[in-house]
Amino acid sequence: MEFLNDDLDILDIIENGIPRRINNSVSPLNQLLTTLRFYATDGHLSSVADFMGIHTSSASRIIKKTSQVLASLRLRYIRMPQNEEIVQVQNHFFQIASFPRVIGCIDGTHIRIQSPGNF
Template sequence: MLWALTCGLLDSVLHVVLPRHRPLGLARRRRNVPVYRPLVDLSTMEERHVILTYRLNRATVQELCAQLEPDLMSPIRQPTGIPPLVQVLSVLHFLASGSFQTTVAISSGMSQPMFSKVLSRVLSALMKYMRSYIIFPEVGDLPTVKGDFYVLGHIPNIIGAIDGTHVALVPPKDNEQVYRNRKNYHSMNVQVVCLADQYISHLNAKFPGSVHDAYVM
């Protein structure tokens, strides 16, 4: 009798103190499904605000989105529930502002891990079409290029305006010091050539910030 009461009491205590587990066959693992909440509506934004936020006007943003849409709509590559326009806008905002991924993600209605995937996909799509837009003039186009520059500054025989800029970045762990420039922040030393209409005709982004401008040129 005493033994039966003791066993019953012990069983009750164990049920209270120890967690009750599901049988292995019924155990379920909760999945974190990314949720997209639409916050961006280009059609309701003023043109001035569009340019300030994305560094492009509305027509250019829409043209860019139309070109990238096939790459961003691929079933394999498309993030869950995010329209191509929102993907493009979020990445343009990130590039234009130099902000953190988390900040841009929140303002675009997505999580940071989701935006990280979007960023990679949109940049890959942009790189795919880069050489269709960044083109140095052919020999036959040079008279027109020179004429456009002459209209601007009355200086003959100009085929491009060249300059350099440091694009800030988070350096890789390996060889971090080579990315530190003379102003003591990490960057890439980028050389850019543009035409009279401000179209970029050549871009050299191969060198880290510690490299002198003379070497880049």
Template sequence: MVTLRFLASGSFLQVIGDTLGLDKSAVSRAVDSVLDALREKRKEFIQWPTKLNQTKAEFYEIAGFQNILGAVDGTHIRIKRLHHDEASFINRKSYPSLNVQTACDEKGRFTNINANWPSCCHDCHVFRTSQVCAHMERNGNWENGILLGDSGYLCRSFLMTPFLNPIEQHHGRYNRCHAATRSVIESTFGRWKRRFHRLHSEIRMDPKKVTKIVMVCAILHNICIQLNEPDVAAEEPVN
């Protein structure tokens, strides 16, 4: 309960302790213990699609885009300012963050997540060095299924991106179908961050612990979908 309150409310450890009648050190130990235990379950709850035909069929229902296995994108998780290597973590909006790359399926379940990169690393680089990219290089093709990414990624045989300057009519149709289908990842980020307010605000912990928090929030998000838990209603736009 302590850890869920910490992740869902976005409150400081001290505030949670005061609310529950616990001292800060006890709250910190409880949170660390539960985070470690949940993180060990990541391979159980964050899995690459195995029912490929079903996944492709359900993506097709969105906008008629064939053979899609998932959408990929990055999102920034704000962290505290660091005393070392600070420049590597400053993003284009001038605040320190991690660049978290994820892939999701048509239901908004995370099928892969990588929260190890500072914000100076471009989405394209993060993807190129990821396990997802390595897997798709070995297995991805039009028949086996491909991914969708935005214009920040390089178009490859297994990763389709939009036309930057659509001229022909069919380019425009392609872009519209692409955007409608890929929007599932943007919607997923919104649902995820509304469910776990900790991801909205600055996480005043070292990057390694933030990485663990992000992973656990992704695991819990998938569990919520598995249990058909309702989404948290939107209160404000999510960046």
């Protein structure tokens, strides 16, 4: 499993998709940082807005637009292994953590899943 080495500067990649300035005050870099802060703080919009020194409604618009631009890149960076690559990826995951038959993983918020039965 190889890391994609091209296009590592995410701001350069998404800068054309996000507005240059919102109300002539929030730069593309701060829009990206606002969105990343939102992701990192369990989605507390008012906390992120206060931290960034912007109004909550502005933070909401920024996060929505930046998230849409980031999501539009999914086909470029997210893919599942195909054919013979599956075995290589499974072996790599097993070497890392002794976790058998894994071909991919997603990092995200962990939520409690209620058991459907009496287990």
